[in-house]
Amino acid sequence: MDVRLSAEQRALRDTAVDLVDSLRPRSVADLGDSQRTAKLDAAVAATGWRSLREAGADGGPYASAVEAAIVAEELGRGLADTAFVGPTLAAELRRLAGAATADGAETVATKSDFSAVALAGQPATAIDGAGAAAALLLAGGELVQVSLNAPAEPLDLTRPHVPIPRDAAATPVGRTLTTDALTKWTALGLALTCADLVGVMRGAIALATDYAKVRRQYGAHIGSFQAVQHLLADAVVAMEGSRSTALHAAWAVDALPADDALATAAGAKAYCARAGRTVCETAIQVHGGIGNTWECLAHVYLRRALLSIDLLGGVGPSLERVLAGAGHGLQ
Amino acid sequence: MDFSDSPAEAEFRARLRGWLADNNPGLPASSTSDEYWAGQAAWHQALYDAGFFGMSWPVEIGGHGLPSVYEAIVDDELATAGAPPRPSLGYLVQGILHHGSEGIRRRLLPGIVNGRDRWCQGFSEPEAGSDLASLRTTAVRDGEDYVITGHKVWTSYSDAADWCLVLARTDPGVPPHKGISAFRVSMRQPGVQQQPLRMINGITREFGEVLFDGARAPAADMIGEPGEGWRLAMTVVSHEREPGELGYVARYRKAVKELAALVAGSPDDYGPEQRRELAWAMVESEMLRQHVCRRLSDRLDGSSGGPEGSVDKLLMTQVEQCVGHAALSVGGAAADDDTWLKLYLYSRAQSVMGGTSQIQRNLVATRILGLPAS
Numbered sequence: 257m258d259v260r261l262s263a264e265q266r267a268l269r270d271t272a273v274d275l276v277d278s279l280r281p282r283s284v285a286d287l288g289d290s291q292r293t294a295k296l297d298a299a300v301a302a303t304g305w306r307s308l309r310e311a312g313a314d315g316g317p318y319a320s321a322v323e324a325a326i327v328a329e330e331l332g333r334g335l336a337d338t339a340f341v342g343p344t345l346a347a348e349l350r351r352l353a354g355a356a357t358a359d360g361a362e363t364v365a366t367k368s369d370f371s372a373v374a375l376a377g378q379p380a381t382a383i384d385g386a387g388a389a390a391a392l393l394l395a396g397g398e399l400v401q402v403s404l405n406a407p408a409e410p411l412d413l414t415r416p417h418v419p420i421p422r423d424a425a426a427t428p429v430g431r432t433l434t435t436d437a438l439t440k441w442t443a444l445g446l447a448l449t450c451a452d453l454v455g456v457m458r459g460a461i462a463l464a465t466d467y468a469k470v471r472r473q474y475g476a477h478i479g480s481f482q483a484v485q486h487l488l489a490d491a492v493v494a495m496e497g498s499r500s501t502a503l504h505a506a507w508a509v510d511a512l513p514a515d516d517a518l519a520t521a522a523g524a525k526a527y528c529a530r531a532g533r534t535v536c537e538t539a540i541q542v543h544g545g546i547g548n549t550w551e552c553l554a555h556v557y558l559r560r561a562l563l564s565i566d567l568l569g570g571v572g573p574s575l576e577r578v579l580a581g582a583g584h585g586l587q
Numbered sequence: 588m589d590f591s592d593s594p595a596e597a598e599f600r601a602r603l604r605g606w607l608a609d610n611n612p613g614l615p616a617s618s619t620s621d622e623y624w625a626g627q628a629a630w631h632q633a634l635y636d637a638g639f640f641g642m643s644w645p646v647e648i649g650g651h652g653l654p655s656v657y658e659a660i661v662d663d664e665l666a667t668a669g670a671p672p673r674p675s676l677g678y679l680v681q682g683i684l685h686h687g688s689e690g691i692r693r694r695l696l697p698g699i700v701n702g703r704d705r706w707c708q709g710f711s712e713p714e715a716g717s718d719l720a721s722l723r724t725t726a727v728r729d730g731e732d733y734v735i736t737g738h739k740v741w742t743s744y745s746d747a748a749d750w751c752l753v754l755a756r757t758d759p760g761v762p763p764h765k766g767i768s769a770f771r772v773s774m775r776q777p778g779v780q781q782q783p784l785r786m787i788n789g790i791t792r793e794f795g796e797v798l799f800d801g802a803r804a805p806a807a808d809m810i811g812e813p814g815e816g817w818r819l820a821m822t823v824v825s826h827e828r829e830p831g832e833l834g835y836v837a838r839y840r841k842a843v844k845e846l847a848a849l850v851a852g853s854p855d856d857y858g859p860e861q862r863r864e865l866a867w868a869m870v871e872s873e874m875l876r877q878h879v880c881r882r883l884s885d886r887l888d889g890s891s892g893g894p895e896g897s898v899d900k901l902l903m904t905q906v907e908q909c910v911g912h913a914a915l916s917v918g919g920a921a922a923d924d925d926t927w928l929k930l931y932l933y934s935r936a937q938s939v940m941g942g943t944s945q946i947q948r949n950l951v952a953t954r955i956l957g958l959p960a961s
């Protein structure tokens with residue numbers, strides 16, 4: 257056992273840190289800077305990160321879920337407003353369904369509450385839809401594709417989601433997915449949302465800590481008040497615990513049997529989901545009034561966290577999966 | 588990045604599992620009865636004699652010189668077997684390893700590691716808790732000895748201990764934390780009186796208070812240099828904050844396993860709220876298990892200690908108290924068998940012992956986040 261990142265994994269992380277830090281939005285106004293978003297999108301496309309889970313020569317993915325999680329964490333930290341989790345999950349679905357790689361930019365569709373992969377004929381929404389022309393969903397267990405036309409809805413200001421009409425025309429893409437394959441896919445999705453949440457927490461903590469070091473009240477930096485310090489210290493603790501679970505969940509996706517991978521990912525998700533919301537709320541609280549304005553990045557972290565929390569199941573469904581995994585599911 | 592066993596680790600795990608199948612003494616997971624500590628010494632010695640204790644400590648002191656991650660394997664298997672956790676005295680060992688001379692290390696550590704010498708830790712005093720540097724116990728040189736006078740409190744296992752690691756002031760003329768030295772003091776001498784204290788869960792063998800009135804310790808039993816006591820104490824408490832050093836993951840997972848077995852035994856007796864508390868206890872204890880794997884792996888390149896210990900202490904506390912809540916909910920506060928109530932009550936101490944949670948938060952804020960001291 258050695259759960260340190262390998263030299264290659266550290267190099268991947270360093271590349272991701274550099275890329276994200278040179279092109280991430282540093283203010284809410286930056287979110288509207290289409291030149292910057294185009295550059296960020298092109299830079300991420302050039303890395304090939306969205307193809308990490310495409311099929312390599314042996315049919316397995318090019319890279320393990322750990323590599324994908326490393327990228328997801330850094331993108332979350334930097335509020336990267338470009339698609340990654342969606343296309344990665346789409347590539348995984350295609351690989352598991354034995355389908356060819358997508359022609360254009362593609363993402364996945366979930367039920368409209370984000371809780372599971374979408375089923376044709378039910379209300380659905382394409383997640384992480386920036387730049388995507390189409391989304392994958394299931395029709396009778398088979399993998400199908402629908403095109404995206406509706407305008408994006410911004411719960412998450414960095415990763416718009418796009419509603420899909422019930423009667424959207426679906427084109428077959430691949431063979432029926434096995435239960436095991438869908439279980440693994442869900443585990444990957446949960447592990448990536450955990451990684452995104454860890455990144456979001458790190459970003460939100462950094463934002464709030466920087467503010468606590470400059471904002472003065474009562475003639476002192478607010479970061480010198482114990483009440484503020486303890487909020488931020490608890491945020492660090494929640495983030496570090498989340499990080500340990502997220503790392504293990506990412507490893508489990510490819511290393512453990514499907515059911516164990518899912519139970520592991522669900523435990524991590526319950527932990528990261530609870531922590532993610534609290535940490536982002538803390539970042540708003542530490543900013544005081546400013547934290548409640550549209551112009552403060554704190555709510556952008558919170559909104560991104562809210563989507564990641566709900567994606568493939570938040571606290572409640574994840575705890576149910578944990579109990580089911582341990583043989584205590586509801587009869 | 589790999590959470591799975593190497594071939595050597597797998598072989599070790601199998602050997603330990605085989606041994607545990609025949610050698611599980613069946614003690615409770617936590618200090619919930621006075622038998623717990625009585626059974627600890629025999630358990631420690633059995634674990635050591637079978638070659639399953641002190642895996643990552645140096646061979647010279649009775650350890651096995653293996654990579655730190657072997658400790659995680661021990662915790663895993665103890666929990667899986669429902670065996671008691673390994674004795675949590677790594678912090679004492681680390682303190683003496685870092686600050687003791689070669690001679691002290693060779694003379695004192697083997698007996699601690701093999702479980703034949705029982706030690707307690709005399710740091711806290713009635714007027715010096717969080718503010719440990721204000722301690723008043725004194726040690727005055729008298730020939731070849733030091734004479735120790737003072738009052739220690741909350742001293743864990745003081746009734747069973749042969750020796751006490753005492754912090755005492757040797758130089759009143761310098762700033763408080765520079766005038767403290769550390770000693771090994773025999774608990775079996777006329778100048779030492781110890782009285783047990785009763786904990787909120789009713790047990791009387793968890794901690795006590797110790798009065799030193801003219802107790803003697805040979806000067807050769809000073810650990811570290813004169814004035815090094817504060818630094819030694821900081822090493823000890825920083826390791827006392829690390830779940831990987833304490834082996835507490837096994838404690839928590841054993842308790843969670845037992846609670847899960849209750850629910851599995853009669854599922855209809857447990858409602859959604861109880862199942863939810865159980866689920867959180869599973870999630871939290873599993874988190875700590877993975878967190879310890881991460882921290883022990885970080886140590887593979889030789890690093891240890893540091894302010895991250897405060898993060899770990901806060902995580903460990905959250906887990907213990909979450910498991911405590913599950914015990915209260917699933918085990919039941921009013922059950923005839925009050926073991927679970929006692930385990931819950933015991934869990935409240937985790938946010939106090941080894942430095943309170945507020946003190947850990949102060950350390951995280953100032954030393955990790957770089958916020959200005961208040």
Ligand SMILES: Cc1cc2nc3c(=O)[nH]c(=O)nc-3n(C[C@H](O)[C@H](O)[C@H](O)COP(=O)(O)OP(=O)(O)OC[C@H]3O[C@@H](n4cnc5c(N)ncnc54)[C@H](O)[C@@H]3O)c2cc1C
Nearest residue numbers: 708709710711716717741742743936939940941942943945
């Ligand atoms: C089960 C148990 C076992 C123990 N075992 C040992 C042992 O073996 N050896 C030993 O030496 N000691 C031991 N202790 C003692 C323990 O280390 C102290 O209780 C602890 O350090 C707190 O000191 P105190 O009790 O004096 O509380 P105080 O320091 O008086 O604290 C009271 C309250 O004030 C808060 N507080 C104090 N200062 C600050 C501050 N600067 N900022 C914010 N809040 C603050 C504390 O967090 C706490 O909530 C044990 C304690 C327990 C409960």
